[in-house]
Amino acid sequence: MPVSDIFRPLAMLALAGLAAMLVSVSVGSADLGVGETLSVLAGGGSELHRTLILDLRLPRSFSAFATGGLLAVAGALMQVLLRNPLADPYVLGLSGGAAVGALLAMLTGAAGFLISGSAFAGAVLATLLVFGLAHGSGSWTPSRLLLTGVVVAAGWGALITLILAMSPASRLPGMLYWLMGDLSHAGHPWPGLAVLVLVCLLVFPLGRSLNVLARGSLQAAALGVSVRSLEWLIYLVASLLTATAVTLAGAVGFVGLVVPHMLRLALGNDQRLILPASALAGGTLLVLADTLARVVIAPEQLPVGVITALIGVPTFLFLLYRSR
């Protein structure tokens, strides 16, 4: 694939991402208009507008972008790992583990950093559990990993229901919002963005190996790929991405499944293009979804996961129906 074939779509996606960010910081409880927003971003504007955009909306938009990008790249990686275009990090129970961690922290009345930290720990625990169990007595195959993940995810689901049933009514709304994904309590976006950029730089030189791995592990080994270490690396990186994303915004569904799949239909199957494109498109999608979540029933807010599912499900079904 010529380099220009990679940069042109990425440049267009980056422009779309910028436009989405601009829209996202302009609209809300006080509509500023693009001109006013641009003057604030350029260093002008009134004190009130500066606070509104730079301290409130911009960090949240960056958080949304980071979360969407992280989830989409994690999904794209998991799909290569499992040789299954319909895999996604949530299928493997990573978000379930994170959710149990977060809900337990909420149940004990913890807030802020303790919830995020507990969610991260839950995601890591879920990763180790699935990987350890699927590995079993030696070789693990994609189907075994997938089945282990699905069953472990079902177990997490039961635990989540149990925690919800035991929780006092006053804590339930917060828990439900977290479970559906919610950006209103996202902390600083910078760690998430940093992880996203680092991973995109890391996976680019691995891209061609991933293309080969997608043709099967034996074929990859025959073409000189050290399959076992590459698969470990993908799994760990995808888990780190997912854990970072759920720590930022809770369990936002469908981004990791829909975004890479849509991009494959539009741009082909070269991972060197699909992975950075997933980061940009996933980020853009979540920025737009979060903007909708803020304004649809303003001043109330919807959990952003509801929007991604409502956009994602029909889009995905349409693409699947239209493709061969």
Place this chain on the structure above:
Amino acid sequence: MTTLTTDNLIIDIPGRAPGSPLNLEVRPGQVWGVLGPNGVGKTTLLHTLAGLRAAHGGRVLLDNHALASLKRKAVSQQLGLVFQDRQDGFPATVLETALIGRHPWLSAWQMETGDDVATAERALHALDVGHLRDRLVSTLSGGERQRVAIATLMTQAPDIWLLDEPSNHLDLHHQVAVMRLLAGQAASGRSVFMCLHDLNLAARWCDHLLLLYPSGEACWGPAQQMLVPSALERLYNQTLVTVEADGAPVFVPVRS
């Protein structure tokens, strides 16, 4: 060009007593056929020769270097393999599939160049699948996929070609075309080592044969010496009629 040798190699087939050791020497220019009934370890042998699974005993050598001591990337520049089973579940086009053959020859930061694409396209045309280059592999017929797999090996262009039943799914014309292509590659200095189920293709196109018996015995050598009807009957536990046609022996199983 590379010579593939095995030094007292015993392949590892779970649940079976180790067979007799193999001391093969596959030289540039040779076309080897591996014959034997189902489950005798033909595929296991190919995977062992490619370094994809450990041997029960002995060593595989590439030009006197133990294969196990070489880097996978270096191995894949000298030796390639067409598998019997392929995972075509993940979407990829025919050209993308053939292009992965260039993987051993490129560094991590290198993109495929126009030369690499041209190499892949030449291979696809040689296997008569050039017109399918933008189709998804999952939409092809079995025989077309088989030819794409051989084109991928041709794009990889190693010295030693290992093929697991390359004539599978191919129609009569393409069987002959593929055999002619393999013979041509050998004539240009490569070596071909393939498992075959079709005795007559082996008799026609191979200059060396390895017979693997269910008992674990093995014998190998120049094809004329190995194509003894009584030995082949014992190999397949099947009575054969031998006739001569188009300058080669033809073996036909008797009906009763």
